[in-house]
Amino acid sequence: MTTFAPPRGMRDFYPEDFRARDALFSAWRETARLHGFEEYDAPVVETMELLERKAGEEISDQIYTFVDKSDRRLALRPELTPSLARMIIARQGALSFPLKWSAIGQCFRYERMTRGRKREHYQWNLDIVGEESVLAEAEVIGAAVAALRRLGLSANEFQVRVGSRAVLAELFARSGIGQEHFMACCLALDKRGKISDDEVARLLEEEGLATRDIERVFELLAITTLDQAAAAVGADSAALAQIRELFSLAGPLGFAPFLTFDLAVIRGLGYYTGIVFEAFDTAGKLRAIFGGGRYDSLLSNLGGQKMPCVGLGFGDVVVMELLADCGKLPATARRVDFAIGFMDDPSRDLALRAALAVRAAGKSCDLALAAEKPKKFFARADRAGALHAIYIGPDEVQSGTFSIKPMDDRRPWTASLDSFAERLAGPA
């Protein structure tokens, strides 16, 4: 039996859905433009070779893979960063750095679905390639915050938590905890607030940590301020100095109220090397809104020249859930400047000429495709969100004039085809 639902985890965008999506994309695009990012694009299909080299084998079972008719191993991209890296490396000698690139791309992951997670989503990426300064992090985070503010969200509704894998690694090293336990400790930190401390301790015990080390981990869990971190890691820590600088840059860039220091932000596995960050709704109901960080080794790992990079990914699903929860979904009413209809076939010619005049003036026009009774035409014009309606019948054809009716009940006005075109071209 055929089904008319899209495949699991995939989405249809009916026109009303598309308008909402377009409003989000517009906020992303306009924000990227305001921050001086150039837009690029890459194919949805990439080679498995590229994706494997970056991620290792462990996530390959979450990638949509297939073999093409020439036995190439291909995949639907799970994220945009590998494609970006590939494009950068391909022209590494020709591009001038640092560069700031932006993309909106559809990405796929074969995972279990929960709220805010589908098997397909659109992700806005911002990347700065070739800049060591923390100002790169500040620009990227500032842009993402600006996009959320443009969508109507405030510091009451979301916060960007900033951590540093480098700082965390220094803390663990100074505490004498073995490098081999680093990831397990990160997982424990990641669970802070979700399960009880006793359960965290049990997890660490299972990992094989000594009781003394577990106590140390809990001391690190208590660190919530930069000053506490400084006391633990030492005032001369370069990694900590970078975080401090990020916070000081956030002031003049206008997003300091959105930043929170949080060592628990580690961004799971992967290629991040320094500062990492994630934005969350303050209610704590949703997954991360956006996340990213510094990945200084990715280009060299892929075979390019080593080059410092900062980037973030910002998906469409979670932010739309948050906007819905806050009652701040963008208004997406259908809009068209003019609706034009006609009563019978002899009236059609004049209607078509009026539509041509409207479109020539750069205004949008929904032209009726068949003769309609006035009642039906005006009802349709209303539903289409037309600002003005023009209805042509025998009377109009005979007089050579027609009336332009504002649908919001302002007074209609009458014009010939020529005077109508003239007025459209004018400052009205």
Added chain:
RNA sequence: GUGGGUAUAGCUCAGUUGGUUAGAGCGUUGGAUUGUGGCUCCAAAGGCCGUGGGUUCGAGUCCCAUUACCCACCCCA
């Protein structure tokens, strides 16, 4: 992957201890109104009651399986 819940019209949902021809609101279409939308009134269309089996004289209703969706956990950008 584990546990729980749900599945009836395009949407949101009723549907009595199992009993005739399965309902409402919204939406859609048509009419009231043969040259003017919204408001009102009338009417129509629209259903394999998720799917497959079972119990029964009889199943939307009870049982089993299956699929999909929702919630929590697990995992994770």
